[in-house]
Amino acid sequence: MVGIVIVSHSEKVSKGAVELCYEMADKDLKIVSAGGTEDGRIGTDAFLIKEGIEEVYTGNEVVVLADIGSSIMNAEMAIDMLDEEIKGSVLILDTPIIEGSIAVAVQASISNNIEDIIKAAEDAKQMKKVRNE
Amino acid sequence: MITSDMLLNIIENMAHVMKENKGYLTELDAKIGDSDHGINMDKGFSAVLEKLSSLKGQDCGTILKTVAMVLISKVGGASGPLYGTAFLKSAAVVKDKMEIGGQDAIAVFDEAIKGVKMRGKAEKGDKTMLDALIPAYEVFKESIENGEDMVKASFKAQEAAYNGVEYTKEIIARKGRASYLGERSIGYQDPGATSSYLLLKTIWCTLDKV
Numbered sequence: 001m002v003g004i005v006i007v008s009h010s011e012k013v014s015k016g017a018v019e020l021c022y023e024m025a026d027k028d029l030k031i032v033s034a035g036g037t038e039d040g041r042i043g044t045d046a047f048l049i050k051e052g053i054e055e056v057y058t059g060n061e062v063v064v065l066a067d068i069g070s071s072i073m074n075a076e077m078a079i080d081m082l083d084e085e086i087k088g089s090v091l092i093l094d095t096p097i098i099e100g101s102i103a104v105a106v107q108a109s110i111s112n113n114i115e116d117i118i119k120a121a122e123d124a125k126q127m128k129k130v131r132n133e
Numbered sequence: 134m135i136t137s138d139m140l141l142n143i144i145e146n147m148a149h150v151m152k153e154n155k156g157y158l159t160e161l162d163a164k165i166g167d168s169d170h171g172i173n174m175d176k177g178f179s180a181v182l183e184k185l186s187s188l189k190g191q192d193c194g195t196i197l198k199t200v201a202m203v204l205i206s207k208v209g210g211a212s213g214p215l216y217g218t219a220f221l222k223s224a225a226v227v228k229d230k231m232e233i234g235g236q237d238a239i240a241v242f243d244e245a246i247k248g249v250k251m252r253g254k255a256e257k258g259d260k261t262m263l264d265a266l267i268p269a270y271e272v273f274k275e276s277i278e279n280g281e282d283m284v285k286a287s288f289k290a291q292e293a294a295y296n297g298v299e300y301t302k303e304i305i306a307r308k309g310r311a312s313y314l315g316e317r318s319i320g321y322q323d324p325g326a327t328s329s330y331l332l333l334k335t336i337w338c339t340l341d342k343v
Contacts, residue, residue, distance in 0.1 A: 043209025069310050070211035073252055077205065077214040
């Protein structure tokens with residue numbers, strides 16, 4: 001299955017997102033939180049993200065969802081530091097972290113098709129929550 | 134010529150300067166960012182400081198690479214991967230070298246800037262550390278190529294970086310948290326450009342005292 005790594009500046013947010021995902025996702029799906037710094041501050045840590053990616057990598061793709069600021073930069077840094085074998089399988093998704101994580105986790109529970117997972121992330125970005133009719 | 138011992142000395146002073154300016158940089162960041170720049174820089178450089186004694190006698194490449202890895206793992210904010218990449222890229226230029234000559238220094242500076250650009254996907258004028266670093270690099274290169282020594286060149290570099298920091302007050306932030314503020318970011322100097330200036334000033338101050 002596709003692995004999922006959720007990166008937030010706040011460890012509580014990324015852990016909460018993982019929790020929300022498992023409400024709906026297949027329990028065998030590997031979803032990990034890589035949020036906050038190693039000493040519990042608000043921030044992101046490239047090494048923590050790298051470990052997260054390695055943890056969920058099973059030979060299929062790994063998708064990374066990140067919030068704002070340095071999280072994307074540190075996710076890219078983490079990918080740069082990976083072994084060549086894993087590096088090409090990792091993708092950062094451009095999507096809101098909570099909505100995107102849930103959509104991606106549900107889609108990844110249904111199929112391994114990476115295009116469908118990318119589409120689910122894209123759709124989550126466009127999703128309309130309030131309709132003024 | 135900067136020997137590996139002088140390089141260690143520069144880095145040690147950088148750590149002290151970051152500690153002294155922890156409150157100042159955080160205050161600047163509170164106005165247009167997430168109020169953590171000084172805290173993060175101090176956190177990173179304090180961890181660097183702890184590693185320095187183990188680096189005595191090592192080549193310049195190893196020293197710079199170690200600084201990079203510590204900053205990447207300890208900083209937490211965007212300055213971690215940015216400065217980390219800058220140090221990492223410059224480390225490759227002086228791999229196995231015990232001294233950094235004028236031409237090496239130009240290459241180190243150039244690679245550092247390329248690293249920041251690559252990691253941050255920013256350019257000059259985006260209100261980032263590049264607004265201090267790029268003008269500093271340009272005058273540094275010119276000074277060395279005109280036959281001036283490293284002290285003179287690094288003095289001119291930090292002066293240009295200072296002017297770069299002043300320039301960031303006039304422009305809109307296009308990168309990082311400050312970009313959320315749009316036009317409201319005008320009037321405030323960029324904290325990243327400010328820390329870059331302080332680091333460059335530390336290089337000059339250290340070399341000037343040797």
